Amino acid sequence: MPTYIYWGDDDYLIERNVNKLRKQVVHPDWETFNFSSYSPSADSFNAAINEILTPPMGTGSRLVLLPNFNLLATMNDSMLSQLERTLVNLPSTNHLLLTLQSKPDNRLKSTKLLMKHSQVKEFQLIPAWDTQKLIDRVRDATSFLSIPISAPAANLLALAVGNNTRLLFNELEKLSLVAIGEKIEVHHVQDLVSITTTSxxxxxxxxxxxxxxxxxxxxxxxxxxxxxxxxxxxxxxx
Known part of the structure; x- marks a missing residue:
């Protein structure tokens, strides 16, 4: 399904995954023509719907982004009909991505329609006290970046950065430059990451x-x- 919903309050992680999808589907030489981002308004929605049905130019696919989309609760019947026609007839070369700051309301007709045709991913900030999930997030980030890390180093890094996803990725990228292809170990984290024990x-x-x-x-x-x-x-x- 070439329609996606990314929702949650972890803005940085959403941003990274938007860029990842953008690189996957849009050819860099044709990005000017095949990637568009629209502000959340009724007029922008109509323009986005019209563009998403347009075949991509040149090589690669087309991606239309609707960031911080907040119109689900205010869609009238005309907008819903327009959205349904678009989702049903969306070419496989065209990708529609909506980002939301909160979980879509499943009681809404618009949400039910989108859920029927979309891949949904959740990007929520982890509570600062949930140590195991913070460690799992470190593991997910190292997998995302293809950076090997030992279990003790992952535990220590989780303690150091907490639920700050932007800081986590920044520290991992810095550590990867020092480890140079080797597994990140505890001594790497101790040498390069500011670690505070007060929480x-x-x-x-x-x-x-x-x-x-x-x-x-x-x-x-x-x-x-x-x-x-x-x-x-x-x-x-x-």
Whole structure:
């Protein structure tokens, strides 16, 4: 199916996967003609629908991107009919990609229609306290980049970057330049990645223990480490 829905709040991971699909289907020499991105509006939707049915020029396929698509809940019957005709008649050489910041509402007619014809991928930020999922994300990232890493090194890197996906990929690309084809080991991570042992979970423990001195010290350390306040609050309220 040449229709895709990427949804979630991990903007960086969505961006990487959009670029991956773009490189897979659009020939670089014909990208100017065969790749388009439209803002989320009714007029842009109509223009995108018209373009996605146009055969690609030259070599490769056509990709039309509708980023941060927020019209699913406001589609009228005319737009739904237009979308259905497009999805049914979409050529195999043409690819339609929608990105959403939240999970599509399965109660909507528009969502049901898209789900019937689309490949759906979820890209959610992992809670900072979910260590195993953070380690799994490191594994997924190394597989995505074809970079080998040992289990202890993956664990340490997960501790260092938390759920910051952009930082994870930046650190992996930096580590790959040093390892030069070898498996990334613990000493590589220790030498190149800034590792902090103070975490929001420690702050939560201090708060639960009513330890005002430890709470103040840990909170100050987190701020000194440039830990976003929003992330601290989100972890504490999870």
């Amino acid at each position: 929001t979970l420690q702050l939560a423990s201090a708060i639960c223990a009513s330890d005002a001195i430890a709470t103040t010290r840990i909170f100050t350390t987190l701020l000194d480490q440039n830990e976003p306040v929003v992330k601290i609050v989100a972890t504490l309220t999870t």
